[in-house]
Amino acid sequence: MSTALQPTAAEQALGVSLPSRRMEDWRWTDLRARINKPYPPQKVQAPARDVERLLAASPFAKIAKARVVFVNGALDEKHSRLSGLNIGPVDAKLKITDPVIALNSTLKAEGVRLKFSETQDQPVEIIHITTDAAPRALAVHNRIEVADGASAFVIETFLGEGDYVLNAVTEIAVGKGAHLDRLKLQDDSSASTHLAQSIYELEEASRLNDVLVLKGSALTRQNGTLAFNGQHAEAKISGAYLLKGKQHCDTALVINHNVPHCTSRELFKCVMDDDARGIFQGKVVVARDAQKTDGKQSSHALLLSERAEFDAKPELEIYADDVVCGHGATAGDLNHDHMFYLKSRGIPEAEAKALLIAAFVGEAFDMVANDELRAALAGLAESWVVNK
Amino acid sequence: MLEIKNLHVKLEDESREILKGLSLTVKPGEVHAIMGPNGSGKSTLSYVLSGREGYEVTEGSVTYNGKDVLAMEPNERAAAGLFLAFQYPIEIPGVQTMQFLKVALNAQRKARGEKELSIPEFMRFVKERAARLNITQDMLKRPVNVGFSGGEKKRAEILQMAVLEPSLCILDETDSGLDIDALKVVAEGVNALRSPDRAMIVITHYQRLLDHIVPDVVHVLSGGRIVKTGGKELALELEKNGYTDYAEKAA
Numbered sequence: 001m002s003t004a005l006q007p008t009a010a011e012q013a014l015g016v017s018l019p020s021r022r023m024e025d026w027r028w029t030d031l032r033a034r035i036n037k038p039y040p041p042q043k044v045q046a047p048a049r050d051v052e053r054l055l056a057a058s059p060f061a062k063i064a065k066a067r068v069v070f071v072n073g074a075l076d077e078k079h080s081r082l083s084g085l086n087i088g089p090v091d092a093k094l095k096i097t098d099p100v101i102a103l104n105s106t107l108k109a110e111g112v113r114l115k116f117s118e119t120q121d122q123p124v125e126i127i128h129i130t131t132d133a134a135p136r137a138l139a140v141h142n143r144i145e146v147a148d149g150a151s152a153f154v155i156e157t158f159l160g161e162g163d164y165v166l167n168a169v170t171e172i173a174v175g176k177g178a179h180l181d182r183l184k185l186q187d188d189s190s191a192s193t194h195l196a197q198s199i200y201e202l203e204e205a206s207r208l209n210d211v212l213v214l215k216g217s218a219l220t221r222q223n224g225t226l227a228f229n230g231q232h233a234e235a236k237i238s239g240a241y242l243l244k245g246k247q248h249c250d251t252a253l254v255i256n257h258n259v260p261h262c263t264s265r266e267l268f269k270c271v272m273d274d275d276a277r278g279i280f281q282g283k284v285v286v287a288r289d290a291q292k293t294d295g296k297q298s299s300h301a302l303l304l305s306e307r308a309e310f311d312a313k314p315e316l317e318i319y320a321d322d323v324v325c326g327h328g329a330t331a332g333d334l335n336h337d338h339m340f341y342l343k344s345r346g347i348p349e350a351e352a353k354a355l356l357i358a359a360f361v362g363e364a365f366d367m368v369a370n371d372e373l374r375a376a377l378a379g380l381a382e383s384w385v386v387n388k
Numbered sequence: 389m390l391e392i393k394n395l396h397v398k399l400e401d402e403s404r405e406i407l408k409g410l411s412l413t414v415k416p417g418e419v420h421a422i423m424g425p426n427g428s429g430k431s432t433l434s435y436v437l438s439g440r441e442g443y444e445v446t447e448g449s450v451t452y453n454g455k456d457v458l459a460m461e462p463n464e465r466a467a468a469g470l471f472l473a474f475q476y477p478i479e480i481p482g483v484q485t486m487q488f489l490k491v492a493l494n495a496q497r498k499a500r501g502e503k504e505l506s507i508p509e510f511m512r513f514v515k516e517r518a519a520r521l522n523i524t525q526d527m528l529k530r531p532v533n534v535g536f537s538g539g540e541k542k543r544a545e546i547l548q549m550a551v552l553e554p555s556l557c558i559l560d561e562t563d564s565g566l567d568i569d570a571l572k573v574v575a576e577g578v579n580a581l582r583s584p585d586r587a588m589i590v591i592t593h594y595q596r597l598l599d600h601i602v603p604d605v606v607h608v609l610s611g612g613r614i615v616k617t618g619g620k621e622l623a624l625e626l627e628k629n630g631y632t633d634y635a636e637k638a639a
Binding site for chain 1: 496
């Protein structure tokens with residue numbers, strides 16, 4: 001009983017059908033309705049000065065020594081600093097599929113495989129720059145691999161100007177006993193759409209610490225699919241939203257506890273002002289054999305306007321009988337007692353608000369295991385509050 | 389310095405008056421104790437002076453060095469030199485105590501047109517005062533009041549006072565929840581701040597705090613009004629006879 005809809009002009013231009021609210025996972029983010037004009041896929045040459053301006057705008061520009069720069073979806077070796085990095089071609093084939101991945105394949109995304117065979121202490125930044133041009137769609141597909149016993153810190157930064165649909169797939173493979181810290185900053189153009197999928201594979205005794213900071217784009221949908229393939233692995237995925245205007249940001253994570261003795265933690269701290277809307281959908285699936293699973297997720301919203309909205313949808317799907325799983329969600333405005341206390345000590349209203357907002361998202365930033373990066377994020381939150 | 393005239397206050401969402409024509413004059417260098425039974429309006433007075441929302445002044449005036457306090461925002465009152473040590477200090481997760489002190493001090497200095505302190509200057513300034521109040525470096529690194537014991541919270545309030553150097557300190561039931569040793573530390577901290585330019589209003593239910601912070605003037609607050617004013621011996625008399633006489637007078 002197919003009820004195939006007539007393709008929209010946007011769907012024709014992209015070459016895929018877009019998910020609509022008829023699909024449960026997309027009920028809050030109806031891409032079919034929201035992407036309402038054609039974004040034909042296009043390779044665009046970027047003027048060097050646009051690239052350089054955007055590169056300099058990365059809050060991590062002075063922190064990461066090695067970097068891999070993508071400009072308008074293509075690797076830009078000239079602006080990259082690849083020395084010491086193990087970079088190869090990425091295999092286009094992916095194990096899972098969903099609308100974001102389907103679009104990524106259709107758009108013939110380019111990208112690299114970044115492999116860490118030894119421990120690398122210095123953060124490596126992958127920067128995605130999109131420059132202003134006619135409305136268009138573009139895609140990237142990268143793979144971050146940490147070999148058995150190795151460890152690495154990777155920053156993924158998205159910056160852009162103009163009107164575009166950016167589709168980004170990132171594969172993350174953490175080997176046995178390996179450790180990966182990732183920090184993703186999505187600060188795409190305020191007119192853009194950001195569609196992302198992270199696919200995580202964690203082997204035995206590995207550790208992943210992922211922090212996702214979302215403040216750009218008019219429309220963001222980021223999916224994450226994590227698989228525990230080996231026992232005693234641990235995954236932390238934290239997130240912070242800084243949204244204003246009519247921004248819409250939806251994160252949908254699925255954590256698959258396929259094997260016993262793994263731990264997962266999700267913590268999202270979401271700030272919404274004006275008419276912004278934030279969504280967090282977290283699903284934890286515990287397979288029948290995955291005894292002693294410890295899975296917890298929580299999402300907290302700070303609503304700075306009466307029109308701002310936050311939706312949380314936690315889901316637990318548990319087939320094992322000896323597990324500890326839980327979820328929690330809260331939403332509220334700034335605490336009046338906190339505001340009064342700060343003001344009673346001479347701190348003006350605007351500064352008091354800024355302190356409390358920074359403290360709220362700071363709980364997510366605290367997960368970043370690097371002082372310089374944490375300070376850069378604090379600065380980012382501060383300027384967000386000031387320029388709100 | 390502080391001039392309260394015929395102050396009438398009610399809660400915003402209730403019609404019942406809490407303060408019913410309170411008048412009080414405090415001069416520089418003086419320490420005034422305000423004593424009274426529960427429900428007499430002691431805490432309301434402290435909140436109205438500091439500008440907490442939820443109260444409505446229906447009549448009367450409060451001026452501080454000639455300025456209309458009631459027209460000022462809480463932060464403007466603080467910058468003008470008013471400080472309330474809270475009966476129940478508020479916990480603020482995620483804001484480090486040291487950072488809070490720095491932002492507060494610099495905001496006040498800025499409001500008064502003074503230069504902000506450099507980080508090393510500020511650190512030295514705070515550490516010196518913290519040491520006198522047995523406040524550890526660890527406490528300064530923790531979020532404001534979070535996980536502090538009752539005594540630690542009260543000491544932290546006095547530290548804020550010592551750092552911000554207000555010209556009028558209002559201590560609201562600073563002795564509540566303190567054992568005698570903690571009380572002595574707090575009282576020493578307060579006494580160290582006594583100066584000819586600085587006035588204090590010590591609000592308390594019990595006389596014992598006044599053994600350690602000796603007041604110049606004692607007022608009895610009952611039924612929303614000051615019903616008796618005397619010297620420090622008045623506190624002792626209250627300790628002996630209780631508030632019964634005054635409660636009747638108010639009714």
